Amino acid sequence: MEFYNFSEQVLRDFTQSVFEKMGCSEIHAILATDVLIKADLRGIDSHGVARLTGYVRLWEKGRINPKPNIKIVHETATTATVDGDAGLGLVVAPFAMDLAIKKAKEFGSGWVAVKNSNHFGIAGYHALKAVENDMIGYALTNASPLVAPTFSSERMLGTNPICYAFPAGKFPAVVVDMATSTAANGKLEIAQRQGKNVPEGWIQDKDGNAALHPEDLKNGGSLLPLGSDREHGSHKGFGLSATVDILSAVLSGASYGPWAPPFVAFMDPLPNQPGEGLGHFLGAMRVDGFRPIEDFKANMDNWIQRFKDAKPIDENQKVIIPGEPELQAEQDRKINGIPLIDAVVNDLNEIAEKLNIAKLAI
Incomplete structure (x- = not known):
């Protein structure tokens, strides 16, 4: 597994092109792109451009109306x-x-x-x-x-x-x-792309037994409530x-x-x-x-x-205010770029080939 870094603007241009190829107006394509890129900037990779393939497939099946x-x-x-x-x-x-x-x-x-x-x-x-x-x-x-x-x-x-x-x-x-x-489905998708198991307590198999592999979800299993x-x-x-x-x-x-x-x-x-x-x-x-x-x-x-300022259990781990990690990720990624794993890049470039737009250069 490899990671590739892309600038915010490169991913914005690519994503907007995909939505426009789906038939979205320029205004809607820009807005939809902004929502996805915001997720990537804030470190919520499960809901960023990695989701583009899902939108494209639903559009191909006629389940998304681009206009x-x-x-x-x-x-x-x-x-x-x-x-x-x-x-x-x-x-x-x-x-x-x-x-x-x-x-x-x-x-x-x-x-x-x-x-x-x-x-x-x-x-x-x-x-x-x-x-x-x-x-x-x-x-x-x-x-x-x-x-x-x-x-x-x-x-x-x-x-x-x-x-x-x-x-x-x-x-x-x-x-x-x-x-x-217990976890967003997108986190299981990322784990599956990385070939990793998920923590105990996230999913169960089709019979209700504890499971660790993301594939168990596709095979009739289910996520568990918080x-x-x-x-x-x-x-x-x-x-x-x-x-x-x-x-x-x-x-x-x-x-x-x-x-x-x-x-x-x-x-x-x-x-x-x-x-x-x-x-x-x-x-x-x-x-x-x-x-x-x-x-x-x-x-x-x-x-x-x-x-x-709450007294920490470990001096090296302070209390985190809700939204703080996402803001820190956004500040970092605006400067240093947005990392995508190779599996996501490959998926996006397959979309690019299908829709006849420029691929992401790696």
Whole structure:
């Protein structure tokens, strides 16, 4: 296994070319590219350009509409439901978050449910849009059914990430962005590409036995909820995942639970599917709807500093503030480039050959 470093701009140009070849408008291609590159910059490699192959395969199967007519289908002053018209979630979710922010600016908060969408990248991208407006951001999405609920071996839920983002003053935003499973599926994809096993407690085989190899997931196994098993609190992860599924899909009219359409092209959606496509739930709350923004930011800075100063178990390992590792990765990668493993580069260059665009030079 080898790593190759690419500049941010090289990967932006390549990714935008792929989306445009899929038929996306230039504006949508630039936006979709921005979401993926943000993941790579923040060190969330499982949701960056490595995901391009998945989007292309879904597009080839007709499950992604490159020219969606994204529209509001239900609305009140502070809420709305958006139909993504089977578009890229990378485009649909920012539309919904912009709408939530617009409502929040006028009424104090905005909440938007989305149906008929696809994978929306990292939740943090969308929640951080609210932070840019001195708001608290909230982003959820349901996902391909790969996770078994507590006491089951059947895939019923997605990794169903949840993200809160809080603005601060002198410190960067606090960003809590996590899957409600023990690990994101993308991490298993990376492990598979690297030929590595995964830690115990991430997955189980088709019979519900503990498993270590990523291939067990493809062979009918399942991811486990956050907490791994009942003795270690998996019912809490199951509960969080269920909440995401209900707010993202049951509320919006998207497909929920085991009917959520899979991100991988080799799996077809289940028949008799209730709802339409994947669902998201985006929210924005004006901080000054609760107290002056300067006071909140001052207290957030104090909160952050106190947690950073918490007595460590090991002097070499300080407490990490949520969002801190991603910010450090972004600062480093903007200067030193984005590393991609050879398997990902090979996948991307296969796409380039198929779509007749310039390959990544290595």
